[in-house]
Amino acid sequence: MSVSMTLTVNGVRRKIELDDPRTTLLDLLRERLDLTGAKKGCDRGQCGACTVIVGGRRINSCLALAVSHDGADILTIEGVAQGDRLHPVQEAFLAHDGLQCGFCTPGQIMSAIGLIGEGQAGGDPERVREGMSGNLCRCAAYQGITQAVLEAEKALAASGLKEVA
């Protein structure tokens, strides 16, 4: 059962012939569109490594059926920098050592961009930790991640860039 669908991924409209409706959004991004930034960690919605932003909301792309998102606007880690200029959240992760091995980092960064866009954390580390609890880091870089998110939140508020999320 083949299905035609379109997605706007990182601002580019893509036409896709889906030969199997079982394809998850994560597998479509990684296997068909060669966007391997979103990672397949648990593939069951438990680790957050597959986090992408769909229609302005962070979700687990492993638990999203691609065909169900026909027409959606998707932002992945590949689309957040502007040329060589990193996104403020990426900058903050570097500045605060918010990673070690880096496998969970694309998901962490997309989740952080989503969290800042939601506007609920308000500079409170406890709210940041709670809001980022859907992203596991086996290297346990949590302290750096929390600091990075807090700093990026401030930087984005100052630059008025929050709409990027």
Place this chain on the structure above:
Amino acid sequence: MNSFDYLRPASVREAVAAASEPGAAYLAAGTNLLDLMKGGIARPSRLVDISRLPGLDRIEALADGGVRIGALVRNADLARDRDFARRFSAVAEALLSGASAQLRNAATVGGNLLQRTRCAYFYDTASACNKRAPGSGCEARGGENRLHAVLGWSESCIATHPSDFCVPLVALDAVVEIEGKAGRREVPLETFHRLPGDAPDRESVLEPGEMIVALRLPAAAAQFAAHARYLKLRERTSYAFAVVSAAAALRMKDDTIEEARLALGGVALKPWRAREAERILAGGRADAALFRRAAEAALAEAKPSGDNGFKIELARRIVARALALAAAGTPERLPALPGSPFAALSGDVIHA
């Protein structure tokens, strides 16, 4: 994952017709269903995608003061709706204590009601499970069962219902609107989920093809706005299912409780309304002794289904503490850790 036919109907009527076929399942966000399909626990031959059906994603204030929540409203959108969260803050707190931000952004209200148990034996297709494979037995009964049910369980199934959202909803008399081949009907949430009995594979009153289209909370539910809390004990700080939870809602005049609502989560295969405890609370002075008496009544019929006797006393304490928190007043802003016993309260409480 088994292969399936994918349909995207344009109306509720078409959806009901498509889903009335044997082997069909509704797909909304899929946050639970896709997980079950990946594990081979659910094997639908047809997915009926209702995620874009028009008109089911609205939160509507009703003329009589109640609220109607479309089945496709996302958990996060409901919890962050200012008017809803102000009037039904225990419901918002329960929603925000559940899952992760990513899942709450996707998961729907209707899907939350229909999520399946998290019993590990249900998830493990190599284990006997009467819910997954009727008649095969229950390996949880003599297995790892410290988190299983202490109320309403049977020899055939000791699983629990995992929802947080449903706990305050059942306390507040939520009603489920259902559309089926025979038209629309309404069922109180309290009778929507079935206890296991000898047919744990039948989880709700839904007939084949029937679909949840909305949930309603009556105007009376908002009368508890000043004293309503959800308290949820987890095995880690965040992003975990409840070991035990409680929703407590009080209508108070000075120190006296005029009316009380109480329900428990994590203790049974359905959200558990504690009506006898509510009767004990009504008219009483809000103090620790009364809360303890109510808690004793709420768990009066509890019995361990395995190595989970500790949950009974734990549930009593969670109930007493939820009542104390509710009596102290709804916080102006939900704590950083919603529903958590470790949450520090910031800001003032609302006094009606």
